[in-house]
Amino acid sequence: MLKAVNLSFAYPGQEVLKDISLEVNSGDFLGILGPNGTGKSTLFKLLTGVINPCHGEITLENRSLKDFSRLSLARKMAVVPQEGPGDFPFTCREYVMMGRFPYLGFLGAETPRDWELVASAMEQTQTSGLVQRRLNQLSGGERQRVTLARALTQQGDLLLLDEPISHLDIGFQLETMEILTRINREQKTTIILILHDLNLAARFCRKLILLHQGRIFAQGKAAEVLTPESLESVFRVKTQITVKDGIPVISLEESCRDKVQKT
Amino acid sequence: MTKTPNRSLYLWLGLLLLLVSCWVSLLLGTSGVGLPQLILTFKKMGGRSLEVIFYQLRLPRILLAAEVGMALAVAGASYQAVLRNPLADPYIIGSSAGAAVGACLASFFKLSHSFLGMWALPLMAFLGAVGAMLLVYRLARVGDKLPVETFLLAGVVVGSLLWALVSFLLTIQRQDIKQIVFWLMGPFQAASWGQVLILGIYLLIGGGILYLLSPSLNLISVGEETALHSGVEVEKIKLYTLLAASLITAAAVSVSGIIGFVGLVVPHTIRLLLGADNRILLPGSAILGAILLLWADNFSRVVFSPQEIPVGIVTTLIGAPFFLWLLNQRKKKGT
Numbered sequence A: 001m002l003k004a005v006n007l008s009f010a011y012p013g014q015e016v017l018k019d020i021s022l023e024v025n026s027g028d029f030l031g032i033l034g035p036n037g038t039g040k041s042t043l044f045k046l047l048t049g050v051i052n053p054c055h056g057e058i059t060l061e062n063r064s065l066k067d068f069s070r071l072s073l074a075r076k077m078a079v080v081p082q083e084g085p086g087d088f089p090f091t092c093r094e095y096v097m098m099g100r101f102p103y104l105g106f107l108g109a110e111t112p113r114d115w116e117l118v119a120s121a122m123e124q125t126q127t128s129g130l131v132q133r134r135l136n137q138l139s140g141g142e143r144q145r146v147t148l149a150r151a152l153t154q155q156g157d158l159l160l161l162d163e164p165i166s167h168l169d170i171g172f173q174l175e176t177m178e179i180l181t182r183i184n185r186e187q188k189t190t191i192i193l194i195l196h197d198l199n200l201a202a203r204f205c206r207k208l209i210l211l212h213q214g215r216i217f218a219q220g221k222a223a224e225v226l227t228p229e230s231l232e233s234v235f236r237v238k239t240q241i242t243v244k245d246g247i248p249v250i251s252l253e254e255s256c257r258d259k260v261q262k263t
Numbered sequence B: 001m002t003k004t005p006n007r008s009l010y011l012w013l014g015l016l017l018l019l020v021s022c023w024v025s026l027l028l029g030t031s032g033v034g035l036p037q038l039i040l041t042f043k044k045m046g047g048r049s050l051e052v053i054f055y056q057l058r059l060p061r062i063l064l065a066a067e068v069g070m071a072l073a074v075a076g077a078s079y080q081a082v083l084r085n086p087l088a089d090p091y092i093i094g095s096s097a098g099a100a101v102g103a104c105l106a107s108f109f110k111l112s113h114s115f116l117g118m119w120a121l122p123l124m125a126f127l128g129a130v131g132a133m134l135l136v137y138r139l140a141r142v143g144d145k146l147p148v149e150t151f152l153l154a155g156v157v158v159g160s161l162l163w164a165l166v167s168f169l170l171t172i173q174r175q176d177i178k179q180i181v182f183w184l185m186g187p188f189q190a191a192s193w194g195q196v197l198i199l200g201i202y203l204l205i206g207g208g209i210l211y212l213l214s215p216s217l218n219l220i221s222v223g224e225e226t227a228l229h230s231g232v233e234v235e236k237i238k239l240y241t242l243l244a245a246s247l248i249t250a251a252a253v254s255v256s257g258i259i260g261f262v263g264l265v266v267p268h269t270i271r272l273l274l275g276a277d278n279r280i281l282l283p284g285s286a287i288l289g290a291i292l293l294l295w296a297d298n299f300s301r302v303v304f305s306p307q308e309i310p311v312g313i314v315t316t317l318i319g320a321p322f323f324l325w326l327l328n329q330r331k332k333k334g335t
Helices: A040-047 A070-076 A092-103 A112-124 A140-153 A170-186 A198-204 A228-235 A257-262 B004-027 B035-042 B048-082 B095-108 B117-140 B148-172 B177-184 B193-212 B214-222 B224-229 B234-256 B262-274 B278-302 B311-333
Strands: A002-011 A014-024 A029-033 A055-060 A077-080 A158-161 A190-194 A207-212 A215-220 A237-244 A247-255
Touching: A002 A040, A014 A040, A014 A215, A029 A040, A029 A170, A029 A198, A040 A190, A070 A077, A070 A092, A070 B224, A077 A140, A077 B224, A092 A112, A092 A140, A092 B214, A112 A140, A112 A170, A140 A158, A140 A170, A158 A170, A170 A190, A170 A198, A198 A247, A207 A228, A215 A228, A228 A237, B004 B035, B004 B048, B004 B262, B004 B278, B035 B048, B048 B193, B048 B214, B048 B234, B048 B262, B048 B278, B095 B117, B095 B148, B095 B177, B095 B234, B117 B148, B117 B234, B148 B177, B193 B214, B193 B234, B193 B278, B214 B224, B214 B234, B214 B278, B224 B234, B262 B278, B262 B311, B278 B311
Parallel strands: A029 A190, A029 A207, A077 A158, A158 A190
Antiparallel strands: A002 A014, A002 A055, A207 A215, A237 A247
């Protein structure tokens, strides 16, 4: 479905990504992991067509990403970026309706079907109670779920999320991941997301990509990617990994960043 | 407040209020000319001097004040959406300062004695405003993008620079200072049908473009990335919006001088009353802006008559306390 071949990207004087090749199949649930500053966000911007690669190509359904207009891309792929929804007092329902933008008619005229889709997206994300609330009155967890609802109304086959749970407490983190899993199972939506929490990634993502210094360090199933060796060379941490029901559970031991620098 | 039919009802009510305000304003004035005289004039029995008072003095002035109010409020609302900042003002891009420089130059070189005559000052003010706007665009542009931060910064810097130039021109110029100072604070006595027509055309085209862009503006105001991923060609829409809003502001400023607070207070009020949806916000701001400036102008020409106070002072004197009251209400409601 989404395929990247030999991607590389550099800002002037600084190479960020090199030789990235990946393939995402329909129905996948892919997590992208890696330390800060390793090019995760750049890869995200490449995959969502915000920036173009210096080398290599990205194709969506065998068509180059560059050939899509923003409008036709918006019908295929919904994106939850990191930015918050701003300071204006839109109601949550108005905000969720904005996801219908690529389908709406003249002056954004809504049809009953658009209202239905908005209602069902808010139900799926458990935000139905927030319909009349203003965006600037939401808590972090509510905001994240409303943003997800907006992305769902776009009805893309592909959903990309940039660190969707980084600022949430563990309850909301788990809840968000469960909602995503349900969407992935029930609507066959392909999901790609950037994560920091290794345990949640191991538990929910069916496929992982571990980035290290702008390259793909490892990719595959959680148990193959998350090993004590790989985590030590990528994150510079010592870990203990136990496998429970086929899912690796990572417990942190100590950082070895300083020691590496000293020796 | 939730469903669109209710909100458009408010818009129609506002429009009605605007029409009533226009009629009432026709009756207000210093020359003791009121309803009986207006009826006589309608029956074409009022005589030449009454016709002049109603058709050449009061009506163009009323319409011009309403148009300027519309222009500033719509431009303010658009800037706020596209810059994602509820505190943006139509003068943020330095257009007021540019217009002031143009006006000063016009009076400095005594252009009103040239073939341009009474059009010299508004024309120079318009050119000044457009010039300032183009300068800000050039400075703010990074590659093919127009980042909000650099745009705001460039606007502030160009504005300060041009205001310094205005002060300089006023200092070295001894006579005619009163004319400039009065123009800066918002003169409507000189309103003419020509001005009404020209500003009307700008308002129709610019306002029309902005209204058509309003669904995209909604998305941009919640976030540029969000807008991009929802199918909005963000950079294009930003450019069109800023151009349209700037031209409207320039046209308004050239006939009205600098009128503070309308572009800030009006959209804010409409947002509190009817929500943030630009499809409602833009027409709502236009109507409320017109009503507000119309009554400010009535106040300025009637209350201290025969002395007139510049309307810019009135809007700020009403606008600032009102804004504070509004903020206070909001704090109490905890919203």
